[in-house]
Amino acid sequence: MKRKIYLHMKPLYEAQKIFLNAWDWKKALAQEDIPVKEARGRITAQPIFAKRSLPGFNSAAMDGIAVRAEDTFGASEANPLLLQIGKQAFLVNTGEPLPEGTNAVIMIEHVHFIKEDLVEIRSPVYPWQHVRRIGEDVVQGEMLFTEGHRLSAWDLGVLLASGYLTVTVRAKPRVIFIPTGDELVLPEEAEGEIPFGKTVEFNSTMLAALVEEWGGEAEIFPIVRDNYVELKKAVEKAASRKPHLIALIAGSSAGSKDYTAALIEEEGKLLVHGIQMMPGKPVVLGLVQNTPIIGVPGYPVSAVLAFEQMVRPVFEAMYGARIPRRPKVKAVSGCKIPSKLGVTEFLRVKAGKVGTQTVFLPLKRGAGAITTLTRADAIVRISSESEGLLQGAECEIELLRPEKDLAKTILVVGSHDLALDILAQFLRQKELGLELSTAHVGSLSGLMAIKDGLAHMAGTHLFDPETGEFNVPYIKRYLPETPVRLINFVYREQGLILPPGNPKGIRDLRDLAQKEVTFINRQPGSGTRVLLDYHLQKIGVSPREIQGYEVEETTHLGVAINVATGQADVGLGIRAAAKLLNLEFIPLFKERYDLLIRLDFYESPFFKVLQEVLTDPAFKKAVENLGGYDTSEMGKIIL
Numbered sequence: 001m002k003r004k005i006y007l008h009m010k011p012l013y014e015a016q017k018i019f020l021n022a023w024d025w026k027k028a029l030a031q032e033d034i035p036v037k038e039a040r041g042r043i044t045a046q047p048i049f050a051k052r053s054l055p056g057f058n059s060a061a062m063d064g065i066a067v068r069a070e071d072t073f074g075a076s077e078a079n080p081l082l083l084q085i086g087k088q089a090f091l092v093n094t095g096e097p098l099p100e101g102t103n104a105v106i107m108i109e110h111v112h113f114i115k116e117d118l119v120e121i122r123s124p125v126y127p128w129q130h131v132r133r134i135g136e137d138v139v140q141g142e143m144l145f146t147e148g149h150r151l152s153a154w155d156l157g158v159l160l161a162s163g164y165l166t167v168t169v170r171a172k173p174r175v176i177f178i179p180t181g182d183e184l185v186l187p188e189e190a191e192g193e194i195p196f197g198k199t200v201e202f203n204s205t206m207l208a209a210l211v212e213e214w215g216g217e218a219e220i221f222p223i224v225r226d227n228y229v230e231l232k233k234a235v236e237k238a239a240s241r242k243p244h245l246i247a248l249i250a251g252s253s254a255g256s257k258d259y260t261a262a263l264i265e266e267e268g269k270l271l272v273h274g275i276q277m278m279p280g281k282p283v284v285l286g287l288v289q290n291t292p293i294i295g296v297p298g299y300p301v302s303a304v305l306a307f308e309q310m311v312r313p314v315f316e317a318m319y320g321a322r323i324p325r326r327p328k329v330k331a332v333s334g335c336k337i338p339s340k341l342g343v344t345e346f347l348r349v350k351a352g353k354v355g356t357q358t359v360f361l362p363l364k365r366g367a368g369a370i371t372t373l374t375r376a377d378a379i380v381r382i383s384s385e386s387e388g389l390l391q392g393a394e395c396e397i398e399l400l401r402p403e404k405d406l407a408k409t410i411l412v413v414g415s416h417d418l419a420l421d422i423l424a425q426f427l428r429q430k431e432l433g434l435e436l437s438t439a440h441v442g443s444l445s446g447l448m449a450i451k452d453g454l455a456h457m458a459g460t461h462l463f464d465p466e467t468g469e470f471n472v473p474y475i476k477r478y479l480p481e482t483p484v485r486l487i488n489f490v491y492r493e494q495g496l497i498l499p500p501g502n503p504k505g506i507r508d509l510r511d512l513a514q515k516e517v518t519f520i521n522r523q524p525g526s527g528t529r530v531l532l533d534y535h536l537q538k539i540g541v542s543p544r545e546i547q548g549y550e551v552e553e554t555t556h557l558g559v560a561i562n563v564a565t566g567q568a569d570v571g572l573g574i575r576a577a578a579k580l581l582n583l584e585f586i587p588l589f590k591e592r593y594d595l596l597i598r599l600d601f602y603e604s605p606f607f608k609v610l611q612e613v614l615t616d617p618a619f620k621k622a623v624e625n626l627g628g629y630d631t632s633e634m635g636k637i638i639l
């Protein structure tokens with residue numbers, strides 16, 4: 001009875017507004033007086049006025065002699081003046097008060113001692129020269145900080161100097177997290193073997209760390225099993241502690257054990273269930289026992305992104321101050337990225353510098369994969385009014401790493417090849433911080449990305465039927481003006497990927513036209529597709545005769561998985577993909593897979609590292625172990 005299907009999904013901005021307006025966040029945080037020495041990062045709760053002036057007296061700004069400026073007028077090289085120490089001149093050190101009657105300091109370097117108590121000066125000084133005057137820095141009564149100011153390290157300095165030992169700040173927001181789920185085990189319980197079907201509970205730690213980063217305090221309750229009564233008890237217990245927010249983790253979507261929304265509706269007020277954002281859709285917002293409550297989706301990436309989107313604004317409202325944002329930079333998309341209209345999407349991306357542009361490539365989209373956050377360089381927000389980004393489209397990206405680290409990411413687009421993953425691994429071992437990021441857009445789009453300056457390298461295996469050559473004719477045709485180099489990466493076997501035992505007895509491309517055979521294709525512009533279409537034409541088989549010809553995957557592994565799961569009987573792809581999934585393979589062609597490299601990148605120090613990997617026997621061996629690879633010409637310059 002408690003299963004709760006989504007209410008009307010709300011646009012992201014509307015959900016934020018509803019949550020902000022549902023509670024008097026501004027009044028939520030009490031004030032507290034805390035020692036200034038412990039106040040870094042805290043938010044002032046009142047305007048703060050200086051209790052004293054700084055400096056509190058006229059003081060020497062230099063080591064030297066304090067004088068009355070008027071006594072020095074007329075001094076020059078030709079007409080030096082003599083001053084009596086103790087009468088007209090007084091020895092002072094930096095920071096000391098000026099003796100009564102003096103109003104300037106002459107630096108000791110410019111003072112000539114005639115006798116112990118008699119000095120000669122050869123130039124005049126003007127009044128208040130080398131003097132820090134009373135109140136020069138701060139005048140008593142002056143406002144030092146407005147309310148809602150985040151105290152920095154140096155702010156503590158001015159507070160202490162101007163008379164404060166304690167400072168009135170906003171109390172820290174307190175959040176109680178309640179992780180829920182039968183499948184969860186504490187990390188400590190799962191140090192060795194983890195029982196089958198169990199998952200380590202780590203969302204609460206991530207979110208609590210975020211709360212602390214934002215200046216709040218987090219408490220994590222024990223895991224609550226998927227049981228309505230227990231969940232209700234845990235929420236009541238949490239509410240009795242009067243936190244500023246309760247966060248229930250998981251159980252927020254539409255599963256048979258997802259109680260969050262039902263519980264909030266029955267015990268309090270349900271405000272929102274479901275937001276038009278991805279990841280993070282199943283968010284629940286409400287109030288229970290006069291306490292704001294959020295149901296955070298269980299998938300880790302959804303949890304983090306939804307929590308950030310919904311909770312950061314209410315923290316800011318409580319503080320009356322902004323929480324520092326991640327820096328944004330302009331960047332362009334290295335490939336086409338479709339996105340769902342009506343949903344605000346948060347893509348995790350890799351980013352790198354290609355020439356003067358910052359370019360990004362999307363990581364996988366799965367909200368369950370936490371590495372899409374840990375490996376990301378940036379987050380790209382795709383508006384709900386957009387159907388996605390075209391290759392080369394410019395937008396702002398939110399950086400998760402320092403901008404200068406982006407220079408160490410090598411962006412590779414084009415055809416998919418498993419050996420590129422191994423290359424990434426070796427590169428990382430070779431040089432700290434060097435990353436290889438790949439996007440599989442097909443050989444031809446890869447060439448175009450190189451032309452448009454959207455990648456450093458492209459993997460390509462485009463067969464030209466007219467010349468029987470790989471890649472070179474295409475480069476000459478499509479990139480006649482672009483300075484590039486082409487080097488060989490591998491030769492690889494392309495062939496038919498079949499289920500174990502080849503139940504339908506498929507032998508060659510001709511058999512694809514059989515009625516009972518379902519094929520899985522690759523996307524147009526991919527080298528494999530070009531190869532297929534060429535050979536089909538050569539043997540006189542029309543695409544119309546092939547079932548499944550119009551169903552496309554973008555990677556060899558995608559094709560292999562279709563075969564492995566019985567959705568297709570056969571696909572065309574590389575041996576390594578078949579081997580990885582224990583599938584049968586009939587070799588048909590040997591093809592050349594090259595790397596097309598922008599000349600400026602070819603001449604960069606990073607490429608030297610890459611070249612070292614390409615000549616490393618251990619790397620070649622690792623590639624050959626994938627199956628169906630010939631590395632004998634790896635690194636050879638073709639163009």
Ligand SMILES: Nc1nc2c(c(=O)[nH]1)N[C@H]1C(S)=C(S)[C@@H](COP(=O)(O)OP(=O)(O)OC[C@H]3O[C@@H](n4cnc5c(N)ncnc54)[C@H](O)[C@@H]3O)O[C@H]1N2
Pocket residue numbers: 179180181183184199200201202203204249250251252253254255258279280281282296297298299300302367368
């Ligand atoms: N029929 C539908 N199913 C799902 C929908 C939907 O709309 N209709 N939405 C999907 C989306 S989107 C998301 S996001 C998830 C969120 O689900 P829940 O919030 O209900 O979370 P669970 O199903 O309990 O768990 C999902 C996943 O996350 C793991 N998890 C949960 N808590 C933790 C934790 N504290 N630490 C680490 N990992 C955690 C859990 O084991 C699951 O693997 O629902 C989709 N389903």
Ligand code: MOO
Pocket residue numbers: 277278279280281282297299302367368
């Ligand atoms: O919308 Mo869910 O939060 O993506 O995985």
